[in-house]
Amino acid sequence: MKRKSIYITLAVLILLGSSAYLFRTQLIVAAFDLFMAKDVEDSLQKSYKPLQGDKKPEPVVLQSKPFSVMLLGSDQREDEPARSDTMIYAVVRPKESKVLLVSIPRDTYVDIIGKGKKDKITHAFAFGGHQMAKDTMEAFLDEDIDYYASINFQGLKDVVDAMGGVELPIGKDIVNKGKDHEKFTVKANKPIYSGEEALNYVRYREDSDFNRAKRQQVFLDMAAKRLKQPDQIGKVPELIAIMGDNFQTDMQPKFIIDLAKQMLTGPKVDMTSFTIMGEGMRIGGVYYNDPDMEDVQEARDMIDNWMNPDTPSDQLLKPKDAEKQKLQ
Numbered sequence: 001m002k003r004k005s006i007y008i009t010l011a012v013l014i015l016l017g018s019s020a021y022l023f024r025t026q027l028i029v030a031a032f033d034l035f036m037a038k039d040v041e042d043s044l045q046k047s048y049k050p051l052q053g054d055k056k057p058e059p060v061v062l063q064s065k066p067f068s069v070m071l072l073g074s075d076q077r078e079d080e081p082a083r084s085d086t087m088i089y090a091v092v093r094p095k096e097s098k099v100l101l102v103s104i105p106r107d108t109y110v111d112i113i114g115k116g117k118k119d120k121i122t123h124a125f126a127f128g129g130h131q132m133a134k135d136t137m138e139a140f141l142d143e144d145i146d147y148y149a150s151i152n153f154q155g156l157k158d159v160v161d162a163m164g165g166v167e168l169p170i171g172k173d174i175v176n177k178g179k180d181h182e183k184f185t186v187k188a189n190k191p192i193y194s195g196e197e198a199l200n201y202v203r204y205r206e207d208s209d210f211n212r213a214k215r216q217q218v219f220l221d222m223a224a225k226r227l228k229q230p231d232q233i234g235k236v237p238e239l240i241a242i243m244g245d246n247f248q249t250d251m252q253p254k255f256i257i258d259l260a261k262q263m264l265t266g267p268k269v270d271m272t273s274f275t276i277m278g279e280g281m282r283i284g285g286v287y288y289n290d291p292d293m294e295d296v297q298e299a300r301d302m303i304d305n306w307m308n309p310d311t312p313s314d315q316l317l318k319p320k321d322a323e324k325q326k327l328q
Helices: 004-021 024-035 037-047 120-142 153-162 197-202 209-228 230-246 252-266 292-305
Strands: 067-074 084-093 099-102 107-112 116-121 149-150 174-178 184-187 247-249 269-274 278-283 286-291
Touching: 037 230, 037 247, 037 252, 067 120, 067 153, 084 120, 084 209, 084 292, 099 209, 099 292, 107 120, 107 278, 107 286, 116 120, 120 149, 120 292, 149 153, 149 230, 149 278, 153 197, 153 230, 174 197, 184 197, 197 209, 197 286, 209 230, 209 269, 230 247
Parallel strands: 067 149, 099 269
Antiparallel strands: 067 084, 084 099, 107 116, 149 247, 174 184, 278 286
8 A cells, every 4th residue: 555655656746747847838937927027027118118109009918919020130339320230020920929020131222211312221220210210111111010129239149148148050150351340250060159159140241231131030030949948038037137228129018028928838939031132233332232122022912911810820921932032
């Protein structure tokens, strides 16, 4: 009888241990709600910067409808004027944990809304901050944007370091050696890359603006996978505190927290990437990227398809030429 009792106890312990492993993400989220949520919400409040006239609806606990976000990575350095080194139109479908990333290379020649002239799209942020960048992206793609989120390079570097680094698919050394460029080398085939190396990976542009945009998409995908690991959620307060003034958004803190928990406990995040390509040209000796209007139209079609809540998951559009969209 005593032996039977021991067996039953062992069986229960094994079952509880297995359950804890199987539901470890849910347990971590529960612990987050209990011990950390309030501190994180207070920290995020510092990054909440609504645009003029912004009136966002109150956030709901469970996000089911797709929404769009303008993602910006800026090269802000102290007193220097900032430019948006990264400009991505993202569609998030939280119900399926699917994300569409449409990158617009920084040198793309567009109408700068509010400036009355054409210029590189990266200059919209320098001329008029988040509002002008948003207005310009909306006009270029002929699509509305629900939210914006931006982080500067220092914030990106520090966050990656706080996560313990990030995996990156670097098959050969990346060497920045241009005469007027900052010199650096990112070694290939390392198991994990530091914040400085990740920053150099996304900034490197001595091959092409297209490849630079693709690397930014790859980085976002790999960072999302890293954050999805259960051991990372305990670092969330530290990550939020690190970002501080380096991060700005008009997404309300509760919206971000509830969305993060929903996607953390949902299916594996699946990202689809598309980059608007074009032809290089010079005007007055200045280099620009003349966008391919077929690519622009394909981007619009994909955004419309992904933003439609009635589009079944298996009917979400993918890039027509997958080979053309690969990192070259």
